[in-house]
Amino acid sequence: MTTQETHGPRQRPGGRSARVRASVHRAVGELLTEGPAEALTIPVVAARAGVHPTTVYRRWPSLAELLADVAASRFSGDIVVPDSGSLRGDLERWVTDVATDLADPDVLALMRAAVGAAGPDGGDACVADRHAQLTAMLDRERARGGTGTPSTEETADALLGPLYYRAVFTSRPGEPDWARGLVERLLAGRG
Amino acid sequence: MTTQETHGPRQRPGGRSARVRASVHRAVGELLTEGPAEALTIPVVAARAGVHPTTVYRRWPSLAELLADVAASRFSGDIVVPDSGSLRGDLERWVTDVATDLADPDVLALMRAAVGAAGPDGGDACVADRHAQLTAMLDRERARGGTGTPSTEETADALLGPLYYRAVFTSRPGEPDWARGLVERLLAGRG
Known part of the structure; x- marks a missing residue:
């Protein structure tokens, strides 16, 4: 599953995979700050993150999965x-x-x-x-x-x-x- | 403003305006039942409601306004x-x-x-x-x-x-x- 691919133990923390994830997450945050949620689509996120849309779709087949991943990451370990x-x-x-x-x-x-x-x-x-x-x-x-x-x-x-x-x-x-x-x-x- | 246009006192309850509003509201409900919210766009809603997209945009310039209107209508007077x-x-x-x-x-x-x-x-x-x-x-x-x-x-x-x-x-x-x-x-x- 996607989760395995994205967070699995085989992924090196400093690798390309982690960099793509970080820039896609950052792009989602920026776009949500700038405009209405209805303007958010995977191609728009990919363009902002500077990656190909298929790279995004491969990890997060839907905007729903992408947003759930960004939220889980933002709202975990942020409060002590x-x-x-x-x-x-x-x-x-x-x-x-x-x-x-x-x-x-x-x-x-x-x-x-x-x-x-x-x-x-x-x-x-x-x-x-x-x-x-x-x-x-x-x-x-x-x-x-x-x-x-x-x-x-x-x-x-x-x-x-x-x-x-x-x-x-x-x-x-x-x-x-x-x-x-x-x-x-x-x-x-x-x- | 839109609210004035859509709900204003000048609108005849049984007129074309009210029929369009009812079919657009119904289309939103059906589409949300059938598929993910991210698939919901004004052109998709218009197609389902059988009206031209500009007819929808004229009353509800954004999906945000349309959904707020549908929600206000669904969640008013429904509980005694x-x-x-x-x-x-x-x-x-x-x-x-x-x-x-x-x-x-x-x-x-x-x-x-x-x-x-x-x-x-x-x-x-x-x-x-x-x-x-x-x-x-x-x-x-x-x-x-x-x-x-x-x-x-x-x-x-x-x-x-x-x-x-x-x-x-x-x-x-x-x-x-x-x-x-x-x-x-x-x-x-x-x-």
């Missing part, structure tokens, strides 16, 4: 999981970082394009790492003996729900203070 | 505001209806395409009527003398946040039972 010593402290720092990220117009443009073109896979590419980070923070709290620790699902509903809803469906992404209020509400009355 | 006599009862019925709607693949396809192509306007077109309905239910509760009635913003965060987050970013839209649990959590400990 905090380790403040308490779940409340960790979540407060983390939602502040997520809210700040979601206020960036380039982030919003990529996220909307990925969701629009790649459906559930595009959505998943945007938030899979966020869910993994939540799980890491909640697991650490349980390891500390925290009682009444909420599940990842419940935490995602309470924090990522409003954060991403505002970012995608309204023209005013949430402020960090408001985001910390979501943590307050989630943890109110718990161990 | 319940009147059960209590805020809890109203919200429980209403989130059940919203959750059911969001589990429909055609609804998801239109919503994702509108968000992807039309950015914040597309998002707003999907949820403006939902916000108006929430406000109606909350205002009625206040008129009944309900104390501690949450604001529309807080209610939207607590209910629409998780509902739309799951629908757009995960492959499993929320079940009605889970959605009613969101109401429970929102109203816990309130007047």
Whole structure:
């Protein structure tokens, strides 16, 4: 599959393959910043990246796959999981970082394009790492003996729900203070 | 502006204008059901609707405007505001209806395409009527003398946040039972 080809262990990190991937990813980011998502097509991306369209099609057979790949790469490892010593402290720092990220117009443009073109896979590419980070923070709290620790699902509903809803469906992404209020509400009355 | 042209009071409801609008809207729905959003272009929509592309461009200069119009029309007046006599009862019925709607693949396809192509306007077109309905239910509760009635913003965060987050970013839209649990959590400990 494409994933194997593009990210597989056989690929040398500094090789041509990695360079093409980087310039195609950069081209997608630039084009989404400059114009409407509907103008984005694989030939347009290829021209901007300075590669032949078939080179792009070989790795990413559709715009959907390309956008999901760009989103997965952009939204992985970009936010550090905090380790403040308490779940409340960790979540407060983390939602502040997520809210700040979601206020960036380039982030919003990529996220909307990925969701629009790649459906559930595009959505998943945007938030899979966020869910993994939540799980890491909640697991650490349980390891500390925290009682009444909420599940990842419940935490995602309470924090990522409003954060991403505002970012995608309204023209005013949430402020960090408001985001910390979501943590307050989630943890109110718990161990 | 386009909105004036398309929905203005001068347009006769049964005229050619209304027929063109209906067939273009229907064409968008069909095409989104059949194939990927990236295949959707104004010429393709026009061909399916049996009208000339310039007819479409005259009313909707971009795919973004067309999709926002289709979304606004699909997601307005489609859900009835319940009147059960209590805020809890109203919200429980209403989130059940919203959750059911969001589990429909055609609804998801239109919503994702509108968000992807039309950015914040597309998002707003999907949820403006939902916000108006929430406000109606909350205002009625206040008129009944309900104390501690949450604001529309807080209610939207607590209910629409998780509902739309799951629908757009995960492959499993929320079940009605889970959605009613969101109401429970929102109203816990309130007047």
